[in-house]
Structures are given as C-alpha cells and as structure tokens.
Amino acid sequence: MDTTRIGLSADNADLGFSSRVRSWLRHRSARADDWTASELCALKGERTVTVVIPARDEERTVGRIVKTIRTALMEEYPLVDDVLVVDSRSRDNTARVAAEAGARVVAQDTVLQPLPDMHGKGEALWKGLAATTGDLVVFVDGDLYDFTAEYVIGLLGPLLTDPGVDYVKGFYQRPLVHGSQVDADGGGRVTELVARPLLNMYWPDLAGFVQPLAGEYAGRREVLESIPFVTHYGVEVAHLIDLLRWRGLEAFAQVDLGMRTHRHQSTHALGQMAGQIMLTIMDRLDRSGRLVVAEPPSALLAQFRRSEAADGAVREWVVTDLTVRERPPLRTVRPTGRSGPPW
Numbered sequence: 001m002d003t004t005r006i007g008l009s010a011d012n013a014d015l016g017f018s019s020r021v022r023s024w025l026r027h028r029s030a031r032a033d034d035w036t037a038s039e040l041c042a043l044k045g046e047r048t049v050t051v052v053i054p055a056r057d058e059e060r061t062v063g064r065i066v067k068t069i070r071t072a073l074m075e076e077y078p079l080v081d082d083v084l085v086v087d088s089r090s091r092d093n094t095a096r097v098a099a100e101a102g103a104r105v106v107a108q109d110t111v112l113q114p115l116p117d118m119h120g121k122g123e124a125l126w127k128g129l130a131a132t133t134g135d136l137v138v139f140v141d142g143d144l145y146d147f148t149a150e151y152v153i154g155l156l157g158p159l160l161t162d163p164g165v166d167y168v169k170g171f172y173q174r175p176l177v178h179g180s181q182v183d184a185d186g187g188g189r190v191t192e193l194v195a196r197p198l199l200n201m202y203w204p205d206l207a208g209f210v211q212p213l214a215g216e217y218a219g220r221r222e223v224l225e226s227i228p229f230v231t232h233y234g235v236e237v238a239h240l241i242d243l244l245r246w247r248g249l250e251a252f253a254q255v256d257l258g259m260r261t262h263r264h265q266s267t268h269a270l271g272q273m274a275g276q277i278m279l280t281i282m283d284r285l286d287r288s289g290r291l292v293v294a295e296p297p298s299a300l301l302a303q304f305r306r307s308e309a310a311d312g313a314v315r316e317w318v319v320t321d322l323t324v325r326e327r328p329p330l331r332t333v334r335p336t337g338r339s340g341p342p343w
C-alpha cells in the first residue's frame with residue numbers, strides 16, 4: 001500500500017499522539033490509484049462484492065452513481081456483483097431512477113419484516129446489509145456529485161489485498177459549495193466541529209482518520225454483521241468506536257478518494273445530525289463506564305427558524321426529538337454461526 005501524502009508537521013509530531021496512531025497513519029493510509037479494477041478483479045477470486053447506496057430523495061444524483069458502477073465495475077470489469085439502492089422513504093422518484101439505471105432497489109421498511117420500523121440513514125444501511133449477500137460490502141452515499149468508480153476501487157483495495165484489514169474509510173477533499181461560492185475545504189462541518197474534537201478527546205486512537213464521518217466506506221460482511229448499526233446519523237461514528245474496541249486500530253485502513261462534493265444540508269439539519277452524533281458518543285462513553293451519566297441527556301433539540309413577516313422577523317421555536325436507537329448486530333437477528341464481539 002503506497003502511503004498517501006500525509007505528513008506530520010515537525011513541530012506537532014510529538015504532541016502526545018501515540019506512536020501507534022502516527023504509525024497507523026503512515027502504513028494504513030493509501031490512495032485509490034494504488035489499485036486498478038483489473039488488478040482487483042484478479043485478486044477477488046470467489047469473493048463477491050456488494051455496493052449499498054442509502055437514498056432518500058436522491059433522484060437527481062443516484063442514477064449517475066448507479067450507472068457509473070454498472071458500466072465500469074460490473075460490465076467493463078466484473079469487480080462488483082450487486083448494486084442495491086435502499087429507498088429510504090423517498091418522496092421523489094429515487095426508486096424509479098435507480099431501477100432504470102440498473103440497480104436493485106428495496107424499500108427500507110420492507111426488509112426483515114415484521115421487525116418494527118426504525119428510521120434514518122443507519123436504518124437504511126442496516127437494511128441494505130440485510131438485503132444483500134456480498135462477502136465485501138461497500139457503502140456509497142446517494143447524493144454525490146462527482147462520484148467515480150475509483151471510490152469503489154480504492155475502498156476495496158485494502159480489503160482484497162490485506163487480510164488484516166476489516167473496514168476501510170474513504171477520505172477526500174471536501175469543498176463546501178454554496179451557489180457559485182466554493183470553500184475548498186469547508187465541507188464536513190459536523191466532522192470538524194463535533195465529531196473530530198470529541199473523538200480526539202475520548203478515542204485518540206481514531207485521531208488519524210482524515211474523514212471519520214465519511215459516507216463512503218467498506219467492510220467484510222462477517223464484521224459488519226457483528227456490530228450494531230445506530231439509526232439516523234450516529235451510524236458512522238458508532239462503527240469506528242465499536243470496531244476500535246473489538247478489532248483494534250490495525251483492522252482499519254483509509255483511502256484517499258480525491259474530491260467529494262455532495263448535496264449539503266442546512267445548518268439547521270446539521271444541528272440535528274450533530275445532536276445525534278453527540279448522543280451516540282455519550283452512549284458509547286456511558287457503556288464503557290467512562291462517562292457516568294447520572295441523568296440521561298435530553299434528546300430534545302430546540303432550534304429557532306426565523307422568517308420575515310410584514311411586521312418584522314418571526315422566530316419559530318422548533319423542537320426535534322433526536323433520539324437515536326440501534327439495530328443489533330445482524331447476525332443476532334439472522335444467525336449465521338459467525339462469532340462476534342465478546343460484548
């Protein structure tokens with residue numbers, strides 16, 4: 001695995017992060033162009049690959065993502081065996097657009113009935129895992145504007161070449177695009193303002209992840225079916241924390257996928273995402289006895305939505321229940337005989 005260009009600035013190099021993290025950053029960081037589809041097809045052998053795309057109201061982008069996967073990674077090179085779009089209660093034509101592009105499509109709430117419905121992105125991913133069979137599973141968001149086949153190639157590279165790697169996170173430059181204005185590295189706002197500071201405080205071993213909340217990642221099925229999936233937007237941060245505890249830092253790798261632009265949510269919406277991530281982190285701290293929560297934090301988030309009225313600004317008090325729940329490891333719902341975490 002060639003190391004990607006990540007250097008430690010000399011003046012900070014010994015500011016406390018363990019040599020384990022610095023070493024991991026060097027030998028477990030790669031670039032998508034370290035591999036080609038042709039090379040990975042040769043290495044794949046009998047293993048099968050599934051791509052799962054969670055999609056809620058993504059009719060404008062999901063079709064191109066699916067077509068790119070089908071053309072480059074199923075027809076030109078048989079690297080991917082199955083691409084599934086999980087229609088997550090879309091109110092637009094996501095399901096039709098995805099099917100016309102050549103994806104299998106399932107409605108989130110039809111998978112694993114009669115289990116009671118849960119909600120959000122984490123639920124869509126868990127249901128996507130349940131509705132597929134690939135030995136290696138790649139998750140790709142459905143709202144990407146510049147998705148390329150190299151995203152999938154890069155994420156599969158470590159899994160097909162290093163048996164010690166169980167889970168691979170993508171990273172990228174993340175511009176924040178607002179109309180014609182582009183902040184070259186302004187994206188990943190919840191990552192930079194919430195997730196990274198809290199992960200550095202409590203799980204410094206995860207400090208080497210360039211994009212801990214990246215929506216593009218891949219893993220071995222037997223591992224993914226052995227960990228919980230937190231609902232809504234807690235899913236990614238919980239995966240990192242749970243897998244660090246179970247498999248250790250060496251089970252992770254990260255791959256530079258280049259650039260990622262996507263549909264940005266409003267600050268209001270990201271406030272709710274941030275709350276769900278904080279609730280997830282506090283839950284994990286509480287579970288590991290590192291933060292004794294005398295009283296559970298409230299899951300209610302009060303926000304203010306301002307609007308202009310004839311007689312001046314009106315602020316609407318908007319309260320959202322951020323409660324995140326959790327799907328258990330899939331193998332406990334659908335036994336596979338595989339062993340899982342000792343906890």
Ligand SMILES: O=c1ccn([C@@H]2O[C@H](COP(=O)(O)OP(=O)(O)O)[C@@H](O)[C@H]2O)c(=O)[nH]1
Binds near residue numbers: 141263
């Ligand atoms: O209830 C949900 C919320 C989100 N998503 C999908 O999960 C991906 C990431 O969500 P989003 O774009 O809202 O998060 P962001 O990238 O803005 O953090 C997208 O493909 C969404 O369509 C989903 O399937 N169900």
Ligand SMILES: O=C(O)[C@@H](COP(=O)(O)O)O[C@H]1O[C@H](CO)[C@@H](O)[C@H](O)[C@H]1O
Binds near residue numbers: 121176216234265
């Ligand atoms: O990284 C982030 O801060 C958020 C928001 O990104 P932007 O500020 O809209 O670029 O996006 C990520 O977080 C979500 C929660 O983990 C993931 O589900 C998304 O896939 C990822 O895009």
